[in-house]
Amino acid sequence: MSLRPWRVALLHVCVVVMIGVLTFPLILLGFNSLKSEVEIFDAPLGIPKAPTLANFRSVMLGTTFSVNMRNSFIVAVSTVLLAVVVTAPAGYAMSRFRFRGRTLFSMWLLATQSFPGIIMVLGLFTVLTVYGLVDRLPGLIMMHTSFSMPFSIWLLKGYFDKIPVELEEAARIDGCSRLGSLVRVVFPLSVPGLLAVATFSLLLSWNEFFFALVVMRSNVNYTLPVYLARFVGSGGVVQWGPLSAAALLATLPVLLLFLLGQRYLVSGLTGGAIK
Amino acid sequence: MPSSSTISRWPGGEGRRALPFLLPALVVLCMVSLYPLVQGVSRVFYSYRALARQDVFSGWENFTLLLSDPTFSAAFLNSIVWTATSVAGMFLFGYALATMLNSKHLRFRRFFRTASLVPWALPGVVISLIWRYIFLPNGPLNAVLGSLGLRGPEWLTNPSLALWTCVIATVWMGTPFVTVMLLAGLQSLEPELLEAAAIDGASYIQSQVHVIMPSMRKMILIVLTLETIWTFNSFDIVFVLTKGGPGSASMTLPLYAYQNAFMYYQAGYGAAIGVVILSVLLLAVVFYIREVLR
Known part of the structure; x- marks a missing residue:
């Protein structure tokens, strides 16, 4: 045509x-x-x-920006690592084993997408209070990891589905242990899937606002989205120059990483998670 | 090909072998998803009493209060209108853009495809702040209107416009995801399908409606349901852009639930609003699960 x-x-x-x-x-x-x-x-x-560069200078020197940036960094990196470590075996099990409750587990994973933030945060508050994690980064890391899990497990299941079982069998016939065939054969082949999960979790954690807003109480524990929202003064007065500088610094690092990783995320979403 | 190896083709239950793989995920999900859900929902039967200075059991009181609360009904209606128009907007723009990005006549395709993803990577708070600036009375949008000789309105503080500013920001934020999904759907279609339609003399619109859309049915339905769930549940844009105002002109259910639970100390009332959100979304979720597992 x-x-x-x-x-x-x-x-x-x-x-x-x-x-x-x-x-x-x-x-x-x-x-x-x-x-x-x-x-x-x-x-x-x-x-x-x-x-x-006056706006950047006033943000870096005159506010808690650098501390909040560090918080965001710690939370996002920990979330990515935890999410990968926890969801990779789960995704593998969902793909390879037929066990009782498997369909129920899939439904639960899909359904968590719809749970209203307000209900989850009220319930989580009780959990965090018991463990003394309110206003502390580990509490937020746990929450972000759990939000990323359902989608990540589902996405990885799709990836493992595409890796033929015969490859594992061949490795075991050649004398690999079960664990050995996992580490040497399945793991290297699933790297694009793991990168997709990493990109997804990074974006989710770095950008998440609602739970951070509710759980983080002191300025020095805020992550960047809460810091930015608090920039708008109580009277609605806004210094747009410094705010723009801070928002740009809060956006660019992850935007660049996302543009590098989006290929994996997109093929993961369209190949396994959704279709 | 039947295989005798131990890993193959799962005879019956393999729970014992699957458990070690699933255990970490199950522990985290029970602690941070299942338990909070039950605990959160149970809050609806408690109300804060100033006299006792604590939450006391109040049965269905929170729900009866909801029924006579005008702000709640306004928020409910706004949420429906906001979600329906935003998702429709995202779909319209996303579908158009995906079709154009799929065209083999387009140059710099890779560049345009990557650029179209930008809003996806931005934090909701940053998106809201940018649009808040754009909609300011002396901001860029009114500057453009002014140069055309028009007097721009006060977008954020006009009761009949405030909700629509939220819709515009939400559509902007959601369009990349719809685009990228539908583009993948279009790329998986057989090229012969379109040629056959063209040979049969189908017009452009006809082949879109009768050939392309039906063959992407599942993808379209899942994308629409996901965006509906995400938008109905979303908080960032309304919170930063209009705070639900002026009055309750742009109040939505998630924001009203937050205000009750964390500004007015009515956690039970906030949870009751949450249960209303959950009941509406349960319909969408049942539909979503059926499509995905089909």
Whole structure:
């Protein structure tokens, strides 16, 4: 099929406009982070005329930003590691073994998607209080791990389904132990799936707001989303320059990692988790 | 091919072998998912009493209070309107974009596909803050309208516009996921399918509605259900953008539940709102499970 030139041109115009709408707000954030408070409202759409790093300086030196960034980092990295370690064996079991309660377990995993945050947080508060984990990072790490688990297990099950059992059998006939065939044959083949889980968990944990808002009580324990939301003063007064600088710093590292890992996440979602 | 090896083809129950693999996941899920759910739901039968300074058993009181609470009915209605329009918007834009990104006439396809994912990676709070700035009375949107000779309204504080600002931000945030899923669906279609439709003289719209959409039925249904669940449950955008205001013009159920539980110390009342959310979503979930396990 070939298209007439004007239709090809129209296609490109439409795509550029839609991609523009999807990316321009982030570019706007970048502009604002380099502008003075006056310029932000004098020329809300313009390229910064006198770019300044003053906003970044005031955020780094005048607020708890670096501490909150460190918190976000600790929580996200721990969540990713825990999620991979816990969900990889579970996904393997879901793919390889037929046990009683397997369907029930699948249904439970799928159903957790719909549990309202308010109910979970009220219940979790009781658990965290018992273990003295309110306002502490380990409590948040546990919560984020549990949110990432259902989807991750489901995604990995899809990956393991695609690795033929015969490969494992061949390895065992060649003298591998059961564990050996897992480590030497199955694990290397499932790396793309593990990267998908890592990308998904990283995004989930780094961006999660509601539970962090409720459970973290002191400034120095906030993660970045809570820090950013608290930036808007009680009177609704906002310093947009510094806020944009902080929001940009809170966004870029994970955006870059996501763009590297999205390939695995997308193929994991469309190959195993959803189809 | 029948195989005699021990790992193959699962005869009967293999619970004992599966258990060590599942145990860590089961322990975490029981502690952080099953127990909190039961515990959280049980809160609906308790109310805070100032006199006793603690939660006391109150039976169905929280639910009867819900029925006569005008803010609750406003939030319920807003939630339905907000979810329905947002999901419809995401689907419309996502479907259009996926179709265009799938076209073999498009140049720089890889670049555009990657760029379309950007909103997916941004924290909900950052997305809300950006849109809050865009919608300011002296912000960029009204600057554009002003240069066209129009006087832009006060988007965030106008009762008939506030909810729609939340819809716009939500559509923006959800479009990448829909796009990427539908694009994968389109790529898995047989090219002969479309050529056959074209040869039969089907118009563009006809082949979309009668050929492409039916063959992606399962993918479309799952994406729509997931987005419905996520949007109905979501909190960040309304919390940062409008705080439910002005008045309760853009109040949604998750935000109202949060306010009751953590600002007015009515945890039981908040939990009751949560149970209402759960009951609505249970319908969606049953549908979702049936489609996925089919």
